[in-house]
Amino acid sequence: MKLSKKMFYKIKRLIPMMGLAGLTTLPIACEDPEQEAELLAEAKRGFPGDKDSTTTKTDTTNNVSVPFSTHEFTQIFGDELVQYIQTFIATIETQAKDSTVDTIYMVPNGNWEDVDKIGIFRIRDLFLQPATEISPKVHGRGDFNFKLGEATKTPADSLWFTEKGWTINKKYHGIPRDIEIKFNRDNHIPAITNYIPYFTNDSTVRAIYLVPEGHWTDFNHYTIPSFRTFLQQQVELSPKIHGRGDFDFKLGEASKVPQDSIWITQQGWTINKAYQNNQNQK
Incomplete structure (x- = not known):
């Protein structure tokens, strides 16, 4: 042999x-x-x-x-x-x-x-x-x-x-389901890129939601644009992919990059939602 x-x-x-x-x-x-x-x-x-x-x-x-x-x-x-x-x-x-x-x-x-x-x-x-x-x-x-x-x-x-x-x-297969891919500030690149190829090829998956966890308060108007570019590359891989959840960016920074912030919210995410809720309650 x-x-x-x-x-x-x-x-x-x-x-x-x-x-x-x-x-x-x-x-x-x-x-x-x-x-x-x-x-x-x-x-x-x-x-x-x-x-x-x-x-x-x-x-x-x-x-x-x-x-x-x-x-x-x-x-x-x-x-x-x-x-x-x-x-x-x-x-x-x-x-x-x-x-x-x-x-x-x-x-x-x-x-x-x-x-x-x-x-x-x-x-x-x-x-x-x-x-x-x-x-x-x-x-x-x-x-x-x-x-x-x-x-x-x-x-x-x-x-x-x-x-x-x-x-x-x-x-x-044939039983539609929604999937959440959770990620945080430290692991967002491998957490997202490792899972997306598998789920996009799964015919049972109807929607894939990218859900942020933890705090993102160190993200400012310098880092938000590059982060948006990364997210956009992932979203464009499949029409199944959407945003869900909130990014608590450093206060005041998202408004300095309005095009990036608008794109993020258009995909389904929110920005500093907890702060906005507190402001509305005052």
Whole structure:
């Protein structure tokens, strides 16, 4: 079996990261010729003892489906799990070398509703991403019903899944929902830019509201214009994106940059609303 050094490195990381019991050392090569021949034979005919894990071809399109399920990540451990991953990768490599195969689809089966944000990252990093890097023929197909709310906690991984062809919690698609992306004065750039790509591509999201938190009293007429430019770049990414909430800029500063202040309020935000309310009550 010829597996890349990268793949063995990934597998060796599996133990400390996933906390699997009973596995202290991992093989870095198939030193036993008989074992190697047996694994290659298993790769050609599918995964042993798993009827759902055989590859299937469609004659008209020359596509191949390679199924996998959550069972392999929750019910098998140690050497058995390592061998499963090696065999899965070997199957992908075998199909990728087949000149008659146009596309290889990795298809998730079973129930994934117990998988949280850490599990989502590990499935991508240790298992699926190495497989997609074998050949441009390799793509994702099918749906992961991850634990609700967890995919949004790891937007970079979730975006990767959807870009490769999988969907996430598709059964909830079509149920419109509004999303709030909360940010503060210190984290506003990563908090907004990390989440917007994922939500703008989610067909279930009807509106995305950017909601400021905390105090913004150190923002003055020098910093408000550049901040407005950043916000405008985000809002223009999608008609779904709107403002919500209040900016308590340094008093008197917003009036010095009226065009920026007007734009901010036109998007749905308010400026120094608490101060205005106090003035109205006098």
